[in-house]
Amino acid sequence: MRDSWDSLPVLAQDLIIAGALLLPLLVIGGVLMRGFRPLPLVRALMWRFRWANLLFILLIAVSTGMGIGLIAQERGLRIGSAQAAEKFDLVVTAPGSELTMMLAAVFLQPSAVPLLDGVAYDRIANHPQVQIAAPIAFGDSHDGAPVVGTITDFVTYLSDGRIEGRIFARSGEAVVGAAIDLQIGDRFTPAHGRGSGADAEAHEGVEIEVVGRMARSGSPWDRAILIPVETVWEVHGLANGHTFEEGDRIGPPFTPELFPGTPAVIVHAGELWANYALRSEFTVAGETMAFFPGTVLADLYRVMGDVRQAMSVMSIVTQVLVAASVLLGLFILTRLFQRQLAMLRALGAPRRFVMAVVWGYGVTLLVAGTALGLAFGYAAALVLSRIVTQRTDILVTASITWAEVNLALGFLSAMSLLSLVPALVVLTRPVVENLRQ
Amino acid sequence: MAMPLQISDLEVRAGRRMLLTVAELSAPAGALIGIRGPSGAGKSTFLHALSGLIEARGRLCWGEVDLPRLRPERRTAFRARNMGLIFQDFLLFEELSPQDNAGLSGLFKPRRNREAIGARAAKALARLGVPEGTRTVGSFSGGERQRVAIARALATDPGLLLADEPTASLDRRAADALIEDLTGLARAGGKTLIAVSHDTHLLERLDRVLTIEDGQVTEDTGVQAA
Known part of the structure; x- marks a missing residue:
């Protein structure tokens, strides 16, 4: 098993990991949305709360971008400094x-x-x-x-x-x-x-x-x-x-x-x-x-790695906080929309359809925020790289690799799983009570 | 398909409190029935029991189907197949077009039914004189919105139309026009219409009016007529 995995090209391994990370999201989406068309209602929700949605998307984007930018920048600096020292055995x-x-x-x-x-x-x-x-x-x-x-x-x-x-x-x-x-x-x-x-x-x-x-x-x-x-x-x-x-x-x-x-x-x-x-x-x-300058650099990277790890933890904590705020936001926003959701149940919409609408709404925010986060992270790494290059003449090149993409996909998938919670909570609310509010 | 209604020993409770009791009531398929009574008397509770939105005890049969005996998801499916609901304040998605609102059921109905629902929604909107175009219903007047809501109720071609204060949010002129449309469409389609309303203009146009007070049917013009 291990041998077959190792024999795969790196790109294939990355794609498989990305696919595996996305799998929960795809499975949930497939199960919830099969046979339904919830997107027009997701669009309506997106438009109804556009400013709040924009804020959530930016929150997700900044927290995702921070982590990604940090990793990309640190790697760029490491590669750049190693290349700069290459000639010095x-x-x-x-x-x-x-x-x-x-x-x-x-x-x-x-x-x-x-x-x-x-x-x-x-x-x-x-x-x-x-x-x-x-x-x-x-x-x-x-x-x-x-x-x-x-x-x-x-x-x-x-x-x-x-x-x-x-x-x-x-x-x-x-x-x-x-x-x-x-x-x-x-x-x-x-x-x-x-x-x-x-x-x-x-x-x-x-x-x-x-x-x-x-x-x-x-x-x-x-x-x-x-x-x-x-x-x-x-x-x-x-x-x-x-x-x-x-x-x-x-x-x-x-x-x-x-x-x-x-x-x-x-x-x-x-x-x-x-x-x-x-x-x-x-x-x-x-x-x-x-x-050996390479050894000194390796020691330096180890220290930098510790710093990066500390900052990565901070970035993960930020992401968790953002995730919690997004979930809380979903609860609040679905409460604002609960009469319409109750109306769907009254019209005969299955529970799964209502869940698909709420979950689809949450996931749309997450996908938009994460995609924007990747772009933010890349842009941040690019700007920082230019500054470092300008100040040190060490050619630092920013690039987003599969590691960052997979980090973002992992966050997305975990959050898509958590987005089921507000979708389930919506269903626990009595239809008639919500219709009367 | 319109279905006859047969009720006996119906009870709706909220915990230990009795909200509604109906000893006996029947209505033929295609009847137009109004329900009136003071606020808090149990009119909407009766409508919710008729639509299977709340738990009830006793018999409440639409045709052969005894609604209280069905599990909640089966009641939802029954509602989706046989009922069109109209609410006092329309409950539309303001960000969607009238066509999208009227064809809302198509979003969760099987693929094979979607086209027919869309076509019926368009036909109902045209029949009710709702302006065409890509405008969202957020810019519509109250009368226009309620017409969209009626078109939504008709789009699945239900045998039963259940309306909760359909004219309460409209001015007199819009309400009269809507009454004309609603009763006309129900009669033309052979549909059973049950409407909770305080609006005498609407109640006058119906075949039979029930008065509910303190959770009981205290007057039934259908019975008096018989």
Whole structure:
């Protein structure tokens, strides 16, 4: 049984789950409405209490949309951040907070972090399993965008070689991210620092020329300006990692004694399995710390997951409250309509028909509210995603998946079952008494 | 199909309180009968007993069917097949068109009967001069609404028409026109009409008038005539 289920395509599984969730609603609807035409009366009820109905539909929509939007947004952020960190197999930094180091090195969030010295870098770069050991140097910016010093191998690796123009070949050249408002051939002077505290005149006289543009990656590196790490050191009046005899050469190898320091080294191993050994080797107490950004993110997701769970509980509580208010509303509205419902019984309408009218009315509110809720949830996730993308440059895409649809269908089905209660209560009221009211 | 009425030892109670007793009463099929009496005398209770809407004891036979002996759902089905009910304040769905209101029974009748009910509703509406179109009855006058209610009662082609104060919500002119229509249609169709009313204009047009006081039939013009 389990094997046959697992052998089904995912879409088929989702459709089956959706069908199973909808089944109670369909069965109740089928049993109640078989052979009848209650819809004209449902329409009449909908129109009679249109404002109250609209309010109920909005209540259902907001409570459903809140839950759905929350889940969709959280998933979008998780996928977006994971994709943004995809290129960063292993990061080596000075000992400290992995989260702070990851946010600084992978997501380019400004932060003051200690530096690794030339010996440490040399040990990493010369390890036989290390294919790329990219020093990352930051601290400057241009027009709010971080200016990051690194090496050409890393730029090629980061952009998968998708570069318009060319990679920087000497100090004073730059490759910009896809979201940077600079064209190839443009020149700029970096400001010292980032944000409101940036000093635009600190590096006066330094001119950097844009020679290439990376394709969009959906990561904060789209809004970064990459320059040779030597340029960063030079504009800060430091040694550039090379001896005088090496001339204007850029990139590794660096002379450890002339290596001014780097906050992080991005490591790409030749083989995937080697990453675990490297993490172990580069984690040296009091000297260096190696971590997988993916693992740090997974920890972060776990915390986010707890928050999401708490918010999901709140959203479920809201939905239950809304469900209770909808049921209460159904009781009240059917009381307002009880003379007409009693008249139907007096005319000879079977109990099942009267139930079909009341239940159909309730379910119409629920279906409309849930459908609108899905749309609300999607719209909310879309707006939030755009805000997060704009602020972090992590490409967050909102999408409604079968999980959200099934959540909505489950709510709908459960509520359709509960809607039988007011429909049954209507039948317990004496016809003659209701006719006389 | 109109059916004769035969009542003996009929009792309607609310708990231990006796609301209505009718020792003997009979009426031939197609009779037009009025019921009058002071408020709270038991007129509507009698009408509800005749329609099987309330529990009663004794015999109340429409033709061969002894209504109090039927289970509630069988009484509902009997009502759906044989009775057309007209209420004082019409009890229409104001959001629906006159045609939809008049053909209301078609919504819960078997599919095969729907077309016939729709056609009869349309014919009754035309005969009663109800304006055609897509307007909902919410915009209708009282007289027009009561005509729609009569068309609704006639749409299932019942043998029995039971009306509770059918002219009470209408002005004199509209009431007279309605009396003309209601009695005319009942006679033309050979239907039994039983109407609770204070309206002397209506009662004068009927074959026989029962007076109910304190839950008992105290006067029966049909008996006097005999």
